[in-house]
């Protein structure tokens with residue numbers, strides 16, 4: 099029997115890590131959560147519905163679903179949506195986070211550059227290809243370096259606008275590191291601009307989200323924005 103929405107929400111709470119819950123709450127409170135509805139569907143139910151919907155799309159386009167190359171396409175797209183490119187909609191997939199006490203009292207900037215990611219534009223459902231730069235000034239906590247890349251990837255695995263992706267990474271690190279002193283910048287190519295519509299093959303878009311000292315101090319901001 100299928101759980102109702104309230105039961106489903108309780109079930110979600112059971113499987114989510116403390117970090118995932120903390121991050122989700124921080125995004126909701128700051129108004130930066132991706133607009134989502136809790137439809138109560140399991141991953142398997144989502145897969146089945148998307149597969150069936152894409153059978154309609156493929157046949158509506160006039161393509162032959164009995165052809166051996168096309169036959170599995172609705173299955174592939176459904177699997178890709180649920181388990182891969184939109185897996186970041188599910189907080190059960192939020193990465194395991196290692197945060198340790200700042201016993202060595204690091205107080206200079208930690209900066210990770212050239213974090214490559216691909217995401218999906220939520221207006222057209224085509225690829226965004228980008229590089230992120232993330233920095234923070236350690237206070238009481240420091241985070242395992244690879245976890246920064248994993249957080250970028252998690253939020254990239256959602257339908258996105260670049261501005262929201264940038265802010266979501268900022269608020270997530272602020273919540274996990276318990277400091278406002280975080281900065282994120284992203285440079286990305288949108289395939290909805292490159293491969294359709296205006297068909298501009300060379301433009302890219304920069305977005306920046308700055309917290310605490312990164313916003314208030316020209317020196318700190320300058321150090322972050324420099325390569």
Ligand SMILES: Nc1nc2c(ncn2[C@@H]2O[C@H](COP(=O)(O)OP(=O)(O)OP(=O)(O)O)[C@@H](O)[C@H]2O)c(=O)[nH]1
Pocket residue numbers: 219220221258259260261288290291294295296
């Ligand atoms: N601000 C912002 N806009 C985005 C992002 N990704 C795509 N867009 C834009 O979303 C807009 C959607 O505009 P619409 O006029 O509704 O869609 P459209 O008719 O397909 O527009 P064109 O892309 O100009 O052909 C376009 O201008 C896209 O370039 C993003 O991450 N941030």
Ligand SMILES: [Zn+2]
Pocket residue numbers: 219220221222223224288290291
């Ligand atoms: Zn787009």
